[in-house]
Amino acid sequence: MTDQGFSTRAIHAGQRPDPGNGAVAPAIWATSTYAQDGVGGLRSGYEYSRSANPTRTALEECLASLEQADHGFAFASGLAAEDTLLRTIGRPGAHVVIPDDAYGGTYRTFARVHEPWGLGYTPAALTDLDAVRAAVRPGETTAVWVETPTNPLLGVADIAAIADIAHAAGALLVVDNTFASPYLQQPLTLGADVVVHSTTKYCGGHSDVVGGALLTSDGELAERLRYFQNAIGGVAGPFDAWLVLRGLRTLAVRMERHSDNAEQVAAFLAEHPRVAQVYYPGLDSHPGHAVAKAQMRRFGGMVSFRVADGEEAAVAACGRTELFTLAESLGGVESLIEHPGRMTHASVAGTELEVPADLVRLSVGIEDADDLVADLEQALAVG
Missing domain, CATH: 3.40.640.10 (Type I PLP-dependent aspartate aminotransferase-like (Major domain))
Structure with a gap:
């Protein structure tokens, strides 16, 4: 087969x-x-x-x-x-x-x-x-x-x-x-x-x-x-x-939509004044873009970014989203947001694998991309 x-x-x-x-x-x-x-x-x-x-x-x-x-x-x-x-x-x-x-x-x-x-x-x-x-x-x-x-x-x-x-x-x-x-x-x-x-x-x-x-x-x-x-x-x-x-059975169609949405989210974040850095292989600026393009069909649904105002601003942004659910794990049809340093990667704190304190990780789901971008826009707005 x-x-x-x-x-x-x-x-x-x-x-x-x-x-x-x-x-x-x-x-x-x-x-x-x-x-x-x-x-x-x-x-x-x-x-x-x-x-x-x-x-x-x-x-x-x-x-x-x-x-x-x-x-x-x-x-x-x-x-x-x-x-x-x-x-x-x-x-x-x-x-x-x-x-x-x-x-x-x-x-x-x-x-x-x-x-x-x-x-x-x-x-x-x-x-x-x-x-x-x-x-x-x-x-x-x-x-x-x-x-x-x-x-x-x-x-x-x-x-x-x-x-x-x-x-x-x-x-x-x-x-x-x-x-x-x-x-x-x-x-x-x-x-x-x-x-x-x-x-x-x-x-x-x-x-x-x-x-x-x-x-x-x-x-x-x-x-x-x-x-x-x-x-x-x-x-x-x-x-x-x-x-x-x-x-x-639906993996292929889901991954296409995850990738479509993540590309739009990453492009939005890359231009946002409160975002210091975006990690997404689909961006031309990503150091692994050429390798990813050669060995992957698309660039996937995961996006991480650093908040310019530091750790507390990153934590606050995670708590303000409405469509992105604050939760660990990833890869589901619904969009998730988390603070790796305090959540999924807390076990590496103080080691050589420690992640940046201002890092936010997104699992971009298959909702309407415009709604996801709008949710992140309001979450990153200065309150």
């Missing part, structure tokens, strides 16, 4: 009509166990839903198709996916290069969970290839961990170039593709070994589910991931898998 278009695969991959009753929507298989045809005789390959569930299988097949991967694994959250991956590829004494503006939850996983276990990490500016090379430790680094665009500063990493650096050192390239979604970017086609998603975000798309995923075409790694997924057990439940699967 990989020769078919993205939207066709989003609607049909892993989602064939039920052979028994013809239902076109996938079923929610709310079962924990399955009848066996004799001792050890599995019926259709299912025995216990931690190991596999038909609804989860449908989601994993669809995600794999969209990321052009051979294998997909769905988890209870993005962090559950990350933890399982690190336990699969990491070990005490190993080392991972991470972004120097990584998502706060990812940083917390490395610094508070896996570093005490013995897994080392080095933050590096992934937009600087020399910095990536300097951070890699041949024979010790097991992976280079990339977010592109990054959260929340929208940095853009050259996936193909970093894949070459990682592979030359015998390391894997892991790409968190949450901000871009499979529609805007397919890292495996650019040399990545594993793709990570918080499917809570654009894949689900409606702020009503929490989930995560890992995608790879490395058969040996896939077997180890399958074992660890089952052994650790942080799997997606059938209803959560069904919600993400439903979201994927």
Whole structure:
């Protein structure tokens, strides 16, 4: 099915009509166990839903198709996916290069969970290839961990170039593709070994589910991931898998509207006198614009900006919006606003990953763009 278009695969991959009753929507298989045809005789390959569930299988097949991967694994959250991956590829004494503006939850996983276990990490500016090379430790680094665009500063990493650096050192390239979604970017086609998603975000798309995923075409790694997924057990439940699967069916049309709206919002902010800096890969002024244009279909729905009057003005602006809801998370149809320093990235305060105190992050939804611009205009007005 990989020769078919993205939207066709989003609607049909892993989602064939039920052979028994013809239902076109996938079923929610709310079962924990399955009848066996004799001792050890599995019926259709299912025995216990931690190991596999038909609804989860449908989601994993669809995600794999969209990321052009051979294998997909769905988890209870993005962090559950990350933890399982690190336990699969990491070990005490190993080392991972991470972004120097990584998502706060990812940083917390490395610094508070896996570093005490013995897994080392080095933050590096992934937009600087020399910095990536300097951070890699041949024979010790097991992976280079990339977010592109990054959260929340929208940095853009050259996936193909970093894949070459990682592979030359015998390391894997892991790409968190949450901000871009499979529609805007397919890292495996650019040399990545594993793709990570918080499917809570654009894949689900409606702020009503929490989930995560890992995608790879490395058969040996896939077997180890399958074992660890089952052994650790942080799997997606059938209803959560069904919600993400439903979201994927409209991913393409949603991402087009997210991108349309974000471009208008970013252009407005770039001209606003109370905005000191705008972070959006779609702007010609963005240092990663050329790379983003080469490896992404569009520039996505995430926009960050710095308020010229400082931290308290940024916090105040977050509290004055009416259409942009003050909330964490991102990627839903509704627009969200947050102050990363005090919200999603509070865990990196005081570290080398600390974000600017005057930074505001927007998840631009699919409402009418003129209304979103007007909301930000009144929120940024001097009261």
